[in-house]
Amino acid sequence: MRGICNAAAFLLLGVWMLLGTVSPAKIHGNPANDLVALINGKRAASKLPPLRNSAGLGCMALQYISECISSNKEECSGSNNTVVKCQPPEAHITEVYAANCGVELPTVDVISGHLIGCNRDPEDALLLLGDKVIRGKEHTQVGAAFDRAHRRGPFFWGVLFSSGSPNSTFLLEAAGRGIQQTHGCSSGPDRLSCNATPPRHGPSRLIVAALLLFHFQLFNVILS
Structure with missing residues (x-):
């Protein structure tokens, strides 16, 4: 179960980072x-x-x-x-x-x-x-x-x-x-x-990515 969650976490994180590099405007x-x-x-x-x-x-x-x-x-x-x-x-x-x-x-x-x-x-x-x-x-x-x-x-x-x-x-x-x-x-x-569209002002993408990964790891701990 933990391996599956880790794989899902990194997959979702990779997709999110990739989509974030594409400008919708x-x-x-x-x-x-x-x-x-x-x-x-x-x-x-x-x-x-x-x-x-x-x-x-x-x-x-x-x-x-x-x-x-x-x-x-x-x-x-x-x-x-x-x-x-x-x-x-x-x-x-x-x-x-x-x-x-x-x-x-x-x-x-x-x-x-x-x-x-x-x-x-x-x-x-x-x-x-x-x-x-x-x-x-x-x-x-x-x-x-x-x-x-x-x-x-x-x-x-x-x-x-x-x-x-x-x-x-x-x-x-x-x-x-x-x-x-x-x-x-x-x-x-x-x-x-x-x-x-002007550049977005908000939290660093790397910081948000780290927080997302942390939540996935916490979820793994709870499941184990």
């Missing part, structure tokens, strides 16, 4: 790039030129979302799933978000428009973009982002537009890599996948 593909594609599709329908997909603006849009999630306590509000309570100072976009992303400060340029909203279905969020902002003739480039506060929370999405020169503005440091973001999805030609 991993998104196949990058919905932030899907947003950019949708925006350019809407512009093409209006015979407007496509916007450059800027990784620098995409990362800044992700910072924008992070601040809105914090200020809204992870909840959507307003009509059409807009985030009416989140209105960070305009200076944060160019002075805070750019620095957090590793955007070269001399290349920071004008933000010609921005959108933010939230939805529990990321695909539905693609239908909630403001056409008037999207079709602005002054825009030359765009960056988009998705994020969520936890596995079952609503998705927050954001878009930043700029009228700056696409080839010389919002450039990232470190040979175009910038500062690595720990979670969320931001647009960029080389960003094909992402993770939209």
